[in-house]
Amino acid sequence: MKNTKISNLKKGLLFDAIGMVTMAIPVIGPFLDILWAPYAAKKMSDMYSGEQGKIASVVVFIEEILPISDIIPTFTLMWLYTYVWQGKKDPVPQTIEVEVVE
Numbered sequence: 001m002k003n004t005k006i007s008n009l010k011k012g013l014l015f016d017a018i019g020m021v022t023m024a025i026p027v028i029g030p031f032l033d034i035l036w037a038p039y040a041a042k043k044m045s046d047m048y049s050g051e052q053g054k055i056a057s058v059v060v061f062i063e064e065i066l067p068i069s070d071i072i073p074t075f076t077l078m079w080l081y082t083y084v085w086q087g088k089k090d091p092v093p094q095t096i097e098v099e100v101v102e
Contacts (some may be wrong), residue, residue, distance in 0.1 A: 040064050
């Protein structure tokens with residue numbers, strides 16, 4: 001899970017940066033968002049499973065397709081929600097003591 005946590009953070013920062021870069025490209029940027037929005041939505045649903053991942057993928061699609069909203073770091077906010085605000089912890093190995101009676 002720790003690898004997933006760090007991996008999702010790295011991917012999220014990269015995807016947020018890509019989404020923001022399209023805003024900086026004059027004229028072509030909005031057209032790139034048309035291509036980027038469905039890709040970002042797919043990546044969000046791949047990174048976060050379940051109902052929360054589905055909701056986040058819709059939110060990132062809308063955020064990327066709307067003009068000027070590219071500055072919102074949706075992937076990073078989802079990571080914070082999942083691992084910080086929701087308090088999802090890394091699993092801790094448990095030891096089990098077994099008494100063998102002969």
